[in-house]
Amino acid sequence: MSNALSYLKMKTPADMLAVNFLATSGQLKGRFVQEIDPPWTIWWEVPDEQGFMSRIGNMIQGAIAAPETVWEKGSPGSQLKSMQWLDLFRKAVIKQEASRQVAGEVILMTDNKEVFFGAVKKHFALQQGQIEFAIFEGRRDFHLIKISNPSLWVFNTLDQSSFTWFNLVDRHSGIYVESGWRIHDISGLDCFNQFRVVDSGVLLIQKDGRLVNLKPAWKKGDSIIKVDFNELKMPQKSEESAITVKPFLRPTDRQHLAVFWKVENHQQFKAIVANESLKSFRNYRSWFCADGRLFIAAMGKQADRALATVLSDAFVPFYEAEERVMMPAGKVLSPRLSSERLHAFFKAGSKDVICIEELDGELSCTLLSENDMLAIEDFIALEVERAAHRAETLKPAWKFEFKELKKKKQLIEIEVKEAAGSNLKAKSEDGQVGSGSVASGPGGKRRESRINLDVNPASDSEAAALRLQIEEVDRQLNNNASDAALWQRRADLTGRMRLRVSALAAMLNSAILTGNIDVIVDCALAYVKGNPLLGDLGKDALSELEKGRLLSAMRDESITAEFHYVMLLVYGARFNDPDIFAQAVAGMKTGFASDRRQFYGFNEMRVASGSGAMNVESRVELLKIEDLPRIQKNVNKYLQYVGCCPDMYSINIVRLQLAKLLAQHLNAEAARSLVGNVVLEYRQYTAKAVSPARFHTYFTYLVESWPESIAQATDDTPTSRWLRLLGMEKIKETPLRDFFTGELYRPPYLFNRAEEAEEKYGLTNLAPWMWKLDEADFPETSDGKQIARAIYRRYSDGNKDWSDFFKAAMRSGDIVAISKTQRLLLLIVSEFGPHKDFEQFIMPAQIDANQKHDWTIYTLTMYCDMFRLCLAYRRPVNEQVLFNLLVKRIPHPPNGWQEFIDSAEWIILCVLLTSSGVRRVQLDTLTTRAMYWLNHWGKQNEHEMYAQTLTVLSFLGIGILADLVPEKLEFHQLLEKRRVFWIQHAFALASSGQKAFNSWQQACSN
Incomplete structure (x- = not known):
């Protein structure tokens, strides 16, 4: 090795980052080199004439903190090769994340002025984030915005090509890395001085390895923001650019308690007042505006919440967003402004109410003075007083003559009893009494129901025999739902079993088919007998308030369609109310579809065996833990065809998915015994999420961690849809009607x-x-x-x-x-x-x-x-021929993917409805086709197609438990035909008009 060179050992990514920073800022000379033999250590080669090792503290000019320790100096163990910073940066310093996360503090950099103003404006409108900004001038001006607690929604609404944001590195101040990337931990004890930026500097680390060192002079974001309502004009303080925020109402998913209502339909409000006790309004207040608007407010926690629910169903509900500031439910004011600020803006008293709503795209604000507020009782009393002034005084037209009394000054006492034939008594001052009677109006005394359902309890053997007879009647009704005699036979049998409601429902079906109005009226009166809320229907006369309470009780959503219908008809006929009669007819013409009111389900046999609840809509019924031998047979056939796939990994993924599905609908122990233990390759033994780039490990993680992995299904991608449908939980709550139309999921x-x-x-x-x-x-x-x-x-x-x-x-x-x-x-x-x-x-x-x-x-x-x-x-x-031909249309890979994925789920749902002997064979054929496609996309590491195929296999997997669907479907079809003759009955009443109403009035008075 040359004596003219020194080598610093790069032990951590932080060491590399610090050295490159010093080199790019001109404070350090040298280059990165790497040993060509194991362990391939990375070194920084320093020219010895710098004397760097002895003077390192003096060479650092304040951009980063002076080191407390020094890098390790050493000698490389083998020959060296030069390393480019970008290669080293991507391999050892920076790593791409699975998604673009937002840190608690970010810096947004843009050269687009509109993006700059948009980011500031939208954060202010949301009242989220603390904002500072700086502007740098140069060949191209660019803006920096530092935001604490930023909004990802704002970033998603900006032009993505016009800005970049940098996330603050965890546990550091001043070091930011480009979004979508992260750097290795540079806070450890082995890291050079924990690498921190001083003197309020900012170091931006870009994904291409460039380091941007800046010392911005931050300004507060509030300095360029002003708020402007329509009526308010604020002078611009300077020639600098400013942001105008126009308040608006934006939707929100938060639920709010309705405490304020805007009433535009006075008749509807009067109807509610007539049907409710005035005590319920005790803690409510009102404002009556000159333009006809009426506002109602609930005052305090003592306000009747049942009444609030009624008002919310009828009128536009508001909630109290700020103290005495009302806004429509489901909307919030953006930006959020305090009650004090709003009251000051509108020059309102502190106890006045401000109602903010949106009309024709513009904010409309109504100020309701505390002095104009009326109690509901006062408001109603005022109306009574007005009516008294308007009324004319009439002279009595009645004349009573009592010939047996002497002509002298009389003191008359008149007693009117509730009975139809009311007695009159006249008493003179000397004690003589005369009496007479006043006849009631036309119609006479109303009758009670002539149906007696009181029978002695049946013994166990008698009950078992009756059940068998009912099942036989149901089989006959499946073939002829319009046979009135069979419905009457069913009513007799269920009546003997003391199934009162079921007997009345069957008797009503028979009476509707034969057009027997007397029996229909008797059924209605028998249904309400003994019910404290509905029993008033059997009374001869009711006050208006009693009628309102009765109507409210009859409209309870738990009452099935046919009983709701006949009670309204009887009410209209008994109390001479053709409007209610017409409402009943109009509702039944659509089967009360708008109310989603169900017909009686005749589920008493299932309830007796503990397998269902009465009076609920027919739902998809699956095999249960008691049917384990039948389920085991289906599982074995399913796994046999799953095994046709040449890819063992895909086979095990499907097996594990099936085990998760069965555990959801049965239990975990049963699922293990049915499917066996499944050992997957590419398992990850940590709790961290896996990158989609690692295809097999990614799918292994998603299935093994299900249902926790559903939390990652936050978008509409095929993978998210697969995770949501993997367990097919929704099928248990699916009405058989939706399964029948094929609209189970989309x-x-x-x-x-x-x-x-x-x-x-x-x-x-x-x-x-x-x-x-x-x-x-x-x-x-x-x-x-x-x-x-x-x-x-x-x-x-x-x-x-x-x-x-x-x-x-x-x-x-x-x-x-x-x-x-x-x-x-x-x-x-x-x-x-x-x-x-x-x-x-x-x-x-x-x-x-x-x-x-x-x-x-x-x-x-x-x-x-x-x-x-x-x-x-x-x-x-011919179900067998039809679906054999349809299944043959399902293509094999590599061609025809779109035809397969578009049609597979629909054909599966149809096959599950069939009862042919080859039903299971057709499902097995579809399983084979799906496994071919799974293998095809697994080889190509195609995430979306692989997930879509797994979704199809979830539909096929639930077919293992869906053997009861054809059996349940037969009874569902019987009940649907029953719906038809009730609707046809309403059609007949509508076409008969007044004649039908008269017939019902006559039947109610017989």
């Missing part, structure tokens, strides 16, 4: 209003009446549900053009148009029932094996929806 395609107008066979071109639909009924983009409801509403209103699109599309021969007919038809049938008028538009139950048109998601959905419609109408379809 729609097959979307309807676009603009595209429908451009296409030759688009909806609006084939059915012109759809042009007039507003965005609520026909949004710009929709899964079709709103359009289906608009078509059904057109049908229920009696318009003959409701079917224009279906007729024209079926004649066109266009696959896309026909596919849309089947999709919309299925959505209508699944929500409103299989009405006979819709059946004519179901395409023939067959598939052309030699079809020439392209295989797209529209083709697939067309056949799958046709199959589901055939099930709904019990039309014969």
Whole structure:
């Protein structure tokens, strides 16, 4: 080695960073070198004439702190080669992160003035972050912004190509590294002087190895900000650039307690006052504005929260954002301003209320004075006083003659009893009494229910025999849901088992089918008998407040659709209220779809065996731990076809995924016994997250750490969707109706209003009446549900053009148009029932094996929806042939990936509905295709495609537990047909008009 050179040993990344910093600032000469033999030590080669080792403290000029210790001087053990700083920097100093994180303190650097002002303005609007800035002039001016507690949302809204931000290095002051990168820990005891910047300097470490050393003169961000309301004009203090912040209301996910309401519909408020006790309003106050607006406020914790819920359902709710400052629920003022500042701005008293809302895109502020505030009782009393002044004095038209009394000055006492025939008593001063009676109005005395459900309890043997008879009746009803005699038979059997509600529900079905109004009224009165809230329906007369309470109780969401319907009909007829009667008819015409009110579920047999709850919507039912032998058989077949994959890693990933899924629906012990132990390669034995760059280790980590790894599913990427669906938990809460329509997790395609107008066979071109639909009924983009409801509403209103699109599309021969007919038809049938008028538009139950048109998601959905419609109408379809042909369309790799991923989930959901003998074979074939694709993408390290294929295998995995779906589907179809004859009953009442109302009034008085 040359005596003219000295060597400093680079023990840590901090040593390298410090040496390069001194070299680039002109304080140190030399270069990096590395031994060519193990252990490949890195050295800094220093010309000996510097005398650096003896004078190092004097050479450092304050850019970094003088060292407390000195680097180790030594001699290299082998020949040396020169090292470029950039190579050394990337290998030993800096490392890329999996995502761009934001530290607690950052420096944003930009040469774009708009980006600079945007970052400051948006942080101020959010009232987040402490901001300082500095501006450097040169060949190109650039701005620095130092932000404590910054907002990543603000950074994401700025032009990404116009700025860079640097994160403060942990436990350091003045050292910042470019976002998306990190440097190795430079705070350890072995690091040169813990490498810190002094004298308020800033060292920016860029990803390309460049070090930028700056000494900015920071200025406070508040110095360039001012706040401006519409009515306020503030003079500019200087010619320097300034930021104007215009307050606005922005959405928020935070939940707030509603304490203030804006009432624009006075009639609706009067109805609430009529239905509620005035005691409930005791802690409420109101303001009545000259323009007709009415504001209601809840004062303090003593305010009735039940009443607050009613008001929030009816009117626009506000919350108290600041003291006596009200804002709409779900909105916050940006920037946030204090109550004192707002009251001072509007020159309001400290106890006045400020209501801030948004009208036509502009802030609207209403000042409500404390002096104008009224108690609700005072407000109502004022209205009564006005009514008294307006009323005219009428002379009594009644004349009473009591011939047996002497003509002298009389003192008359009149007693009016509640009974229909009210007695009158007249008493003279000398004790003589005369009496008479006043007849009641037309209608006479109302009757009670003539249904008696009081029976002796059945013995265990009798109950078992009755259950068998009920099951037999249900099997017969599956084939003929409109048989009134079978429904009456079911009512008799369940009545003997003391299943009171089930017996009444079946009896109602029979009465609706036969049109027996007397029995319907009896069922309604029997249903409310003994109920403290609903029992008033059986009384002869009610006050207005009692009627309001009764209506409120009848509208309880736990009451099923048919009982809700008949109670409203009986109420309207008994108390001569045609509006309520009409509301009942209008609601049942859609099956109370807007209320999401369910019909009675007839689940009493399942409840008796402990397998379900009554009066809930039919849901997907899976095999349980008691069905372990059946599950084991399905698992063995599934794993047999999973094993066809040549990649052992992919096989084990799928096995572990299956074990996680089974543990979610059964338990961990059962999952281990069914799948066995799974040992994965590429395991990581630390708790740290794994970079996606390490493909196999990454997927191993995600599956092994599931469900904790779901926390990483924060976006809409295929990997995030796979993590969310891996356990298929949602299927347990999925209504069978959604499973039936195939909408378990996402729609097959979307309807676009603009595209429908451009296409030759688009909806609006084939059915012109759809042009007039507003965005609520026909949004710009929709899964079709709103359009289906608009078509059904057109049908229920009696318009003959409701079917224009279906007729024209079926004649066109266009696959896309026909596919849309089947999709919309299925959505209508699944929500409103299989009405006979819709059946004519179901395409023939067959598939052309030699079809020439392209295989797209529209083709697939067309056949799958046709199959589901055939099930709904019990039309014969050869399930085995249909799905054998569909499964054959699933392509093998390497070609046809898009066709596979678009169609696989839909075909799986359809196959799970079938009851053919080859159902399991078809699922196994789909498993084989999926494993081929998994192997294909695993070889290419394609993250997104690999995750999408694993999602398909999750759908196939849940098929192991879904053997009960076809059995449950039969009863679901029976209940859907039951929905149809109730809706048809409402159609009949609507067409009969006043005649129907009179018939019900007569039945209620018999």
